[in-house]
Amino acid sequence: MSLDDIRSLFERHGHLAYSGEPVTQLEHALQSGALAEEESASDELVAAAFLHDLGHLLNLRGETPTQRGIDDLHQYFALPFLRPVLSDAVLEPIRLHVDAKRCLCAIDATYFGQLSADSVRSLELQGGIFSKEEAEAFLQKPYAEDALRLRRWDDRAKLKDRATPDLEHYLKLVERVMCRHVAV
Numbered sequence: 001m002s003l004d005d006i007r008s009l010f011e012r013h014g015h016l017a018y019s020g021e022p023v024t025q026l027e028h029a030l031q032s033g034a035l036a037e038e039e040s041a042s043d044e045l046v047a048a049a050f051l052h053d054l055g056h057l058l059n060l061r062g063e064t065p066t067q068r069g070i071d072d073l074h075q076y077f078a079l080p081f082l083r084p085v086l087s088d089a090v091l092e093p094i095r096l097h098v099d100a101k102r103c104l105c106a107i108d109a110t111y112f113g114q115l116s117a118d119s120v121r122s123l124e125l126q127g128g129i130f131s132k133e134e135a136e137a138f139l140q141k142p143y144a145e146d147a148l149r150l151r152r153w154d155d156r157a158k159l160k161d162r163a164t165p166d167l168e169h170y171l172k173l174v175e176r177v178m179c180r181h182v183a184v
Contacts, residue, residue: 001081003175009057010167016057019118022160025056030164031157033173036150037165044089045146047177049153050170052094054078086174087181088143096147097154098126099138104151106135114155 014026023031033050041049055077079091101119104111106129115123123129130138138144 001085003171003178006174007171009054013057021116021118021158023158025053028157029053030170031159031162032153033170034164035153035156043173043177044087045093047174048090048093049150052097052150052154085178085181090177092143093146093150096143097150100147100151102127102130103135103138104148105129106132116158
Protein backbone atom coordinates (compact mmCIF):
# COMPACT_ATOMS: atom_id res chain seq x y z
CA MET A 1 0.00 0.00 0.00
CA SER A 2 1.42 3.35 -0.98
CA LEU A 3 1.08 6.71 0.69
CA ASP A 4 -1.30 7.72 -2.12
CA ASP A 5 -3.45 4.66 -1.35
CA ILE A 6 -3.69 5.73 2.31
CA ARG A 7 -4.54 9.29 1.27
CA SER A 8 -7.24 7.99 -1.10
CA LEU A 9 -8.81 5.82 1.59
CA PHE A 10 -9.13 8.80 3.93
CA GLU A 11 -10.36 11.06 1.14
CA ARG A 12 -12.98 8.53 -0.02
CA HIS A 13 -14.13 7.13 3.32
CA GLY A 14 -12.77 9.39 6.07
CA HIS A 15 -16.09 11.27 6.23
CA LEU A 16 -17.90 8.15 7.49
CA ALA A 17 -19.07 8.21 11.08
CA TYR A 18 -16.85 6.47 13.58
CA SER A 19 -19.13 3.77 15.01
CA GLY A 20 -21.72 5.87 16.77
CA GLU A 21 -19.18 8.38 18.11
CA PRO A 22 -19.42 12.15 17.48
CA VAL A 23 -16.44 12.05 15.08
CA THR A 24 -15.68 10.77 11.60
CA GLN A 25 -13.15 8.07 10.77
CA LEU A 26 -10.69 10.78 9.68
CA GLU A 27 -11.24 12.91 12.79
CA HIS A 28 -10.64 9.83 14.96
CA ALA A 29 -7.39 9.06 13.12
CA LEU A 30 -6.18 12.67 13.36
CA GLN A 31 -7.06 12.89 17.06
CA SER A 32 -5.30 9.59 17.79
CA GLY A 33 -2.17 10.82 16.04
CA ALA A 34 -2.35 14.18 17.83
CA LEU A 35 -2.67 12.53 21.25
CA ALA A 36 0.37 10.38 20.49
CA GLU A 37 2.37 13.43 19.43
CA GLU A 38 1.30 15.33 22.57
CA GLU A 39 2.85 12.52 24.63
CA SER A 40 6.09 12.65 22.60
CA ALA A 41 5.63 9.18 21.12
CA SER A 42 8.10 8.00 18.49
CA ASP A 43 7.24 8.64 14.84
CA GLU A 44 6.49 4.92 14.47
CA LEU A 45 4.00 4.97 17.33
CA VAL A 46 2.39 8.20 16.07
CA ALA A 47 2.02 6.51 12.67
CA ALA A 48 0.44 3.50 14.38
CA ALA A 49 -1.97 5.76 16.27
CA PHE A 50 -2.94 7.55 13.05
CA LEU A 51 -3.35 4.30 11.05
CA HIS A 52 -4.72 1.96 13.73
CA ASP A 53 -8.26 1.89 12.35
CA LEU A 54 -7.38 1.89 8.65
CA GLY A 55 -8.91 -1.58 8.50
CA HIS A 56 -12.35 0.01 8.96
CA LEU A 57 -11.78 1.93 5.71
CA LEU A 58 -10.66 -1.17 3.83
CA ASN A 59 -13.36 -3.50 5.14
CA LEU A 60 -16.41 -1.26 5.01
CA ARG A 61 -19.16 -2.80 7.13
CA GLY A 62 -21.49 0.19 7.37
CA GLU A 63 -22.37 2.35 10.33
CA THR A 64 -21.71 0.76 13.73
CA PRO A 65 -21.34 -2.91 12.73
CA THR A 66 -21.24 -3.94 16.38
CA GLN A 67 -24.96 -3.16 16.64
CA ARG A 68 -25.47 -5.96 14.11
CA GLY A 69 -23.17 -8.34 16.01
CA ILE A 70 -20.26 -7.91 13.58
CA ASP A 71 -16.62 -7.83 14.63
CA ASP A 72 -14.93 -6.51 11.48
CA LEU A 73 -11.46 -7.65 12.65
CA HIS A 74 -10.16 -4.23 11.62
CA GLN A 75 -6.97 -4.66 13.65
CA TYR A 76 -5.83 -7.34 11.20
CA PHE A 77 -7.39 -6.18 7.94
CA ALA A 78 -4.84 -3.50 6.97
CA LEU A 79 -1.73 -5.42 8.03
CA PRO A 80 -1.10 -7.36 4.80
CA PHE A 81 -1.33 -4.10 2.86
CA LEU A 82 0.97 -2.19 5.23
CA ARG A 83 3.55 -4.92 5.97
CA PRO A 84 5.68 -4.27 2.86
CA VAL A 85 6.10 -0.58 3.71
CA LEU A 86 6.06 -0.31 7.52
CA SER A 87 7.99 -1.91 10.37
CA ASP A 88 6.73 -3.98 13.27
CA ALA A 89 7.08 -0.87 15.46
CA VAL A 90 4.04 0.46 13.54
CA LEU A 91 2.24 -2.77 12.70
CA GLU A 92 2.34 -4.58 16.04
CA PRO A 93 0.64 -1.82 18.09
CA ILE A 94 -2.06 -1.74 15.40
CA ARG A 95 -2.47 -5.52 15.53
CA LEU A 96 -2.53 -5.54 19.34
CA HIS A 97 -4.74 -2.51 20.06
CA VAL A 98 -7.94 -4.58 20.40
CA ASP A 99 -6.29 -7.07 22.76
CA ALA A 100 -4.90 -4.06 24.65
CA LYS A 101 -8.49 -3.06 25.43
CA ARG A 102 -9.20 -6.58 26.68
CA CYS A 103 -6.04 -6.43 28.81
CA LEU A 104 -6.73 -2.97 30.24
CA CYS A 105 -10.17 -4.13 31.36
CA ALA A 106 -8.44 -6.92 33.28
CA ILE A 107 -5.64 -4.89 34.90
CA ASP A 108 -7.22 -1.45 35.47
CA ALA A 109 -10.33 -1.43 37.66
CA THR A 110 -11.46 1.95 36.27
CA TYR A 111 -10.87 1.30 32.59
CA PHE A 112 -14.09 -0.53 31.65
CA GLY A 113 -16.20 2.32 33.04
CA GLN A 114 -14.47 4.75 30.64
CA LEU A 115 -15.39 2.81 27.50
CA SER A 116 -17.95 4.19 25.07
CA ALA A 117 -21.10 2.17 24.35
CA ASP A 118 -19.66 0.92 21.06
CA SER A 119 -16.37 -0.09 22.71
CA VAL A 120 -18.31 -2.13 25.27
CA ARG A 121 -20.28 -3.87 22.47
CA SER A 122 -17.13 -4.55 20.47
CA LEU A 123 -15.33 -5.85 23.57
CA GLU A 124 -17.79 -8.72 23.82
CA LEU A 125 -17.53 -9.48 20.10
CA GLN A 126 -13.73 -9.43 20.37
CA GLY A 127 -13.60 -12.08 23.10
CA GLY A 128 -14.36 -10.13 26.27
CA ILE A 129 -12.13 -9.18 29.16
CA PHE A 130 -8.89 -11.12 29.47
CA SER A 131 -8.39 -13.48 32.37
CA LYS A 132 -5.49 -12.72 34.69
CA GLU A 133 -3.38 -15.28 32.84
CA GLU A 134 -4.28 -13.88 29.42
CA ALA A 135 -3.45 -10.35 30.58
CA GLU A 136 -0.07 -11.49 31.95
CA ALA A 137 0.70 -13.27 28.66
CA PHE A 138 -0.31 -10.18 26.66
CA LEU A 139 1.96 -7.94 28.71
CA GLN A 140 4.95 -10.14 27.80
CA LYS A 141 4.49 -9.59 24.06
CA PRO A 142 6.79 -7.30 22.12
CA TYR A 143 5.07 -3.93 21.61
CA ALA A 144 2.45 -4.60 24.30
CA GLU A 145 3.28 -1.35 26.11
CA ASP A 146 2.97 0.59 22.85
CA ALA A 147 -0.37 -1.09 22.19
CA LEU A 148 -1.63 -0.08 25.64
CA ARG A 149 -0.62 3.54 24.98
CA LEU A 150 -2.29 3.42 21.56
CA ARG A 151 -5.45 1.99 23.09
CA ARG A 152 -5.74 4.84 25.58
CA TRP A 153 -5.31 7.41 22.78
CA ASP A 154 -7.90 5.50 20.75
CA ASP A 155 -10.40 5.79 23.61
CA ARG A 156 -9.81 9.54 23.99
CA ALA A 157 -9.87 10.35 20.27
CA LYS A 158 -13.62 10.82 20.04
CA LEU A 159 -14.17 14.51 20.81
CA LYS A 160 -16.29 16.60 18.49
CA ASP A 161 -14.41 19.56 16.98
CA ARG A 162 -11.04 18.83 18.64
CA ALA A 163 -8.30 20.77 16.88
CA THR A 164 -5.59 18.60 15.30
CA PRO A 165 -2.94 18.81 12.62
CA ASP A 166 -4.36 17.98 9.17
CA LEU A 167 -4.21 14.85 7.04
CA GLU A 168 -1.10 16.02 5.17
CA HIS A 169 0.79 16.41 8.44
CA TYR A 170 0.29 12.72 9.29
CA LEU A 171 0.85 11.54 5.73
CA LYS A 172 4.26 13.27 5.78
CA LEU A 173 5.04 11.55 9.09
CA VAL A 174 3.98 8.17 7.67
CA GLU A 175 6.14 8.86 4.61
CA ARG A 176 9.18 9.47 6.85
CA VAL A 177 8.51 6.23 8.69
CA MET A 178 8.09 4.36 5.39
CA CYS A 179 11.39 5.76 4.09
CA ARG A 180 13.23 4.64 7.24
CA HIS A 181 11.74 1.14 6.90
CA VAL A 182 12.77 0.81 3.26
CA ALA A 183 16.27 2.07 4.08
CA VAL A 184 16.82 -0.72 6.62
